[in-house]
Amino acid sequence: MFWLNVDKINNIWKLHRESCRHAKPQDTEFKGKKEMKRKGGWFKFSSIQEAYEFFKRNNEDAVWQPCKVCNPE
Numbered sequence: 001m002f003w004l005n006v007d008k009i010n011n012i013w014k015l016h017r018e019s020c021r022h023a024k025p026q027d028t029e030f031k032g033k034k035e036m037k038r039k040g041g042w043f044k045f046s047s048i049q050e051a052y053e054f055f056k057r058n059n060e061d062a063v064w065q066p067c068k069v070c071n072p073e
Helices: 048-058
Strands: 002-007 012-017 031-033 040-045 063-066
Touching (some): 002 048, 040 048
Parallel strands (some): 012 063
Antiparallel strands (some): 002 040
16 A cells, blocks of 8 residues: 655655655645645555556646655555
């Protein structure tokens, strides 16, 4: 499983393995868990391809960035 961290402020969509120490999906006032809020959101996917297709459908002007710690590729 994978988590995609959508950061609207920096325009970066970063993909993490579910076990990554940087994958900390939380629902907050500004960032949603499984929903987009003002500053972004966290979205769960079963494959890298599924996450990438979601990225392309929703904001291909942003930066797609696999996490450099867990290297989900």
